[in-house]
Amino acid sequence: xxxxxxxxxKKLTDIPMEDFLVGGHVACQGCSASxxxxxxLKVLGKDTIVINGSGCMTLLPVYPTTPLRxxxxxxxxxxxxxxxxxxxYALRRKNIKANILGYAGDGATYDIGIQSLSGAAEKNIDMxxxxxxxxxxxxxxxxxxxSTPRASYTSTTPxxxxxxxxxxxxxxxxxxxPYIATACPSYPIDFLNKVKKAAEVKGMAFIDLxxxxxxxxxxxxxxxxxxxxLAVRTGMWKLYEIENGRVNVTYVPKKRKRVxxxxxxxxxxxxxxDEDIGAMQAEVDEEWDELEERGYGYELGI
Amino acid sequence: MNTRRMITGNGxxxxxxxxxxxxxxxxxxxxxxxxxxxxxxxxxxxxEMDADFLPMESEHSVMSALAxxxxxxxxVFSATSSQGLMLMTEMMFVTSGLRLPVILVNVxxxxxxxxxxxxxxxxxxxxxxxxxxxxxxxxxxxxxxxxVMGYRIAENxxxxxxxxxxxxxxxxxxxxxxxxxxxxxxxxxxxxAYDPEHTILDPKEPMSVGGVVFDEYMYFRxxxxxxxxxxxxxxxxxxxxxxxxxxxxxxxVEPYLPEDAERALVICGSESAILRYTxxxxxxxxxxxxxxxxxxxxxxxCEEIIDALSDVEEIGVIDQDISPGxxxxxxxxxxxxxxxxxxxxxxxxxxxxxxxxxxEQMFKRLGRDVEEWIF
Ligand SMILES: Cc1ncc(C[n+]2csc(CCOP(=O)(O)OP(=O)(O)O)c2C)c(N)n1
Ligand code: SF4
Ligand SMILES: [Mg+2]
Numbered sequence: 155x156x157x158x159x160x161x162x163x164k165k166l167t168d169i170p171m172e173d174f175l176v177g178g179h180v181a182c183q184g185c186s187a188s189x190x191x192x193x194x195l196k197v198l199g200k201d202t203i204v205i206n207g208s209g210c211m212t213l214l215p216v217y218p219t220t221p222l223r224x225x226x227x228x229x230x231x232x233x234x235x236x237x238x239x240x241x242x243y244a245l246r247r248k249n250i251k252a253n254i255l256g257y258a259g260d261g262a263t264y265d266i267g268i269q270s271l272s273g274a275a276e277k278n279i280d281m282x283x284x285x286x287x288x289x290x291x292x293x294x295x296x297x298x299x300x301s302t303p304r305a306s307y308t309s310t311t312p313x314x315x316x317x318x319x320x321x322x323x324x325x326x327x328x329x330x331x332p333y334i335a336t337a338c339p340s341y342p343i344d345f346l347n348k349v350k351k352a353a354e355v356k357g358m359a360f361i362d363l364x365x366x367x368x369x370x371x372x373x374x375x376x377x378x379x380x381x382x383x384l385a386v387r388t389g390m391w392k393l394y395e396i397e398n399g400r401v402n403v404t405y406v407p408k409k410r411k412r413v414x415x416x417x418x419x420x421x422x423x424x425x426x427x428d429e430d431i432g433a434m435q436a437e438v439d440e441e442w443d444e445l446e447e448r449g450y451g452y453e454l455g456i
Numbered sequence: 457m458n459t460r461r462m463i464t465g466n467g468x469x470x471x472x473x474x475x476x477x478x479x480x481x482x483x484x485x486x487x488x489x490x491x492x493x494x495x496x497x498x499x500x501x502x503x504e505m506d507a508d509f510l511p512m513e514s515e516h517s518v519m520s521a522l523a524x525x526x527x528x529x530x531x532v533f534s535a536t537s538s539q540g541l542m543l544m545t546e547m548m549f550v551t552s553g554l555r556l557p558v559i560l561v562n563v564x565x566x567x568x569x570x571x572x573x574x575x576x577x578x579x580x581x582x583x584x585x586x587x588x589x590x591x592x593x594x595x596x597x598x599x600x601x602x603x604v605m606g607y608r609i610a611e612n613x614x615x616x617x618x619x620x621x622x623x624x625x626x627x628x629x630x631x632x633x634x635x636x637x638x639x640x641x642x643x644x645x646x647x648x649a650y651d652p653e654h655t656i657l658d659p660k661e662p663m664s665v666g667g668v669v670f671d672e673y674m675y676f677r678x679x680x681x682x683x684x685x686x687x688x689x690x691x692x693x694x695x696x697x698x699x700x701x702x703x704x705x706x707x708x709v710e711p712y713l714p715e716d717a718e719r720a721l722v723i724c725g726s727e728s729a730i731l732r733y734t735x736x737x738x739x740x741x742x743x744x745x746x747x748x749x750x751x752x753x754x755x756x757x758c759e760e761i762i763d764a765l766s767d768v769e770e771i772g773v774i775d776q777d778i779s780p781g782x783x784x785x786x787x788x789x790x791x792x793x794x795x796x797x798x799x800x801x802x803x804x805x806x807x808x809x810x811x812x813x814x815x816e817q818m819f820k821r822l823g824r825d826v827e828e829w830i831f
Pocket of ligand 3 (some may be wrong): 209261286291293
């Protein structure tokens with residue numbers, strides 16, 4: 155926990171070599187969700203206890219083996235927040251100093267577990283909650299969730315989702331927790347500095363981590379990192395932090411790529427016409443114009 | 457020095473948790489359980505009890521918190537009722553599957569819809585397959601005693617199963633009775649601090665808890681069943697020790713069956729007090745009647761029931777519960793255990809008054825293999 159204290163990561167070689175999620179598990183090839191956990195644990199280190207909500211990552215330990223070298227507990231899908239709350243008090247009673255890392259999917263976070271997450275946030279429990287976000291109920295076959303972006307095909311939105319994704323970071327900001335961020339494992343330095351900050355703040359930290367999923371999104375497993383980069387470079391997934399009610403964009407793409415580059419690379423958007431994509435481009439442009447006007451940072455007013 | 461106080465069943469449950477030095481108390485309010493958590497909250501605030509009071513956002517979260525804190529090796533306690541217990545269902549199975557010695561008091565209350573505030577046993581009995589030990593109390597003293605004994609039983613390495621202690625809403629939860637409150641020192645000797653060897657969430661000893669299994673699933677379930685079998689003897693041992701210490705005797709069943717009893721009713725919970733009064737009354741009139749109170753529902757005390765009732769000619773079972781399409785839940789189990797017919801009475805649902813006359817009526821109507829609703 156102390157290795158990187160007060161030191162920002164600057165380059166890839168600053169990332170600790172030691173792994174606490176090791177090979178031999180059954181996540182798909184090219185899975186960014188397992189990569190996200192592996193990276194986060196490198197920074198959080200051995201004094202970390204992971205609480206997992208049911209989803210793809212629940213299949214990491216398969217009896218009698220485990221790829222995890224830190225304690226890990228899975229209870230159910232909707233209670234990562236509640237388990238974190240109890241674990242925080244339990245560790246305090248046991249005098250055990252450890253990071254509590256909640257690692258749950260977007261369905262477990264935005265949908266079924268939002269009540270429990272809200273309870274932990276309201277109490278400002280000192281835990282790091284990373285929502286690995288593959289924008290669907292992945293493990294059950296990629297069904298629609300409230301985190302699924304508009305227009306995306308899922309197995310339960312065969313003609314594309316009608317509604318836009320819920321704005322989870324803002325919901326968390328309304329709980330006035332000290333640290334909120336979005337991230338993507340394709341930008342490991344940005345992500346891990348956020349994890350570091352999350353570990354350092356006193357109270358709850360929430361990171362919404364976009365984790366491209368080759369199976370659910372329909373792309374070649376070799377392209378996982380690229381898809382994440384495209385999500386960010388097209389401006390469709392914004393990297394930012396929220397501290398003390400202030401939003402700060404942490405990465406501004408120098409020359410934004412066209413959203414079509416990101417969308418056309420994935421089967422889940424293959425039904426979109428050029429016009430549909432044009433409309434989405436206009437939306438993204440408008441958002442970024444507004445951000446630019448505000449100097450890529452602004453007060454939320456909550 | 458032990459003290460005697462006039463306290464409610466809810467107060468007795470809270471005292472049980474306090475004397476057991478439960479350290480984490482996640483909770484969510486529901487009538488008629490609220491008195492328990494309010495009492496504990498006041499003790500924690502005044503410094504009389506050293507515990508963390510965690511007001512959770514739902515009963516599902518309460519059971520999740522119990523499981524998480526227990527996994528980290530802390531002694532935990534909570535209480536609920538009715539709808540709250542239903543919301544815990546998913547996590548009830550997780551808790552028993554992880555073999556965590558959680559103690560939960562259920563203040564029984566009939567299930568919605570329609571809404572009732574009053575007691576029956578359907579809420580508790582819905583959970584009978586959840587792998588929890590289940591004890592039904594008949595008075596407030598028994599509530600306190602059962603909570604303390606509960607930790608000894610649940611934490612026994614041959615058992616390691618959670619336990620639900622049931623007390624009837626209002627009839628016990630809100631009624632004051634004299635209750636002997638043992639000395640803290642005495643309880644500390646009886647119940648040492650919880651020291652788990654099984655599940656530990658500590659970076660010094662990394663383990664993965666609650667993961668996926670394939671073919672081994674059935675093996676884990678069979679282990680759980682064995683633990684439940686083991687608990688039968690452990691309950692008896694712990695009760696014997698308790699009796700030595702306090703003079704109060706408990707077991708898996710409580711027979712009130714004089715040698716000559718030819719007819720008997722089986723019951724559980726606080727209604728047994730009125731049934732007992734009825735038995736005394738009828739016996740004064742020369743009727744050869746008796747009764748058997750089931751204290752443990754899980755493990756189901758089949759041998760003890762056979763021992764108690766083998767010489768009784770006519771048996772009736774009173775269920776304050778109903779499994780529509782099957783019948784009285786306890787009657788079904790007693791029948792299967794005895795291998796003979798019993799008369800099944802469905803009574804007291806949603807706290808509907810039974811009373812002496814109706815118990816008398818039931819004794820008259822034994823000897824028929826039917827299900828009869830006593831309104
Ligand atoms: C109460 C409950 N309902 C449904 C499920 C089935 N289920 C298991 S994993 C999962 C998907 C979770 O989605 P997400 O949190 O996004 O994680 P992912 O599978 O995408 O990794 C679902 C719905 C469950 N385990 N528990
Ligand atoms: S389905 Fe997607 S998120 Fe799930 S393990 Fe495979 S790649 Fe990872
Ligand atoms: Mg998902």
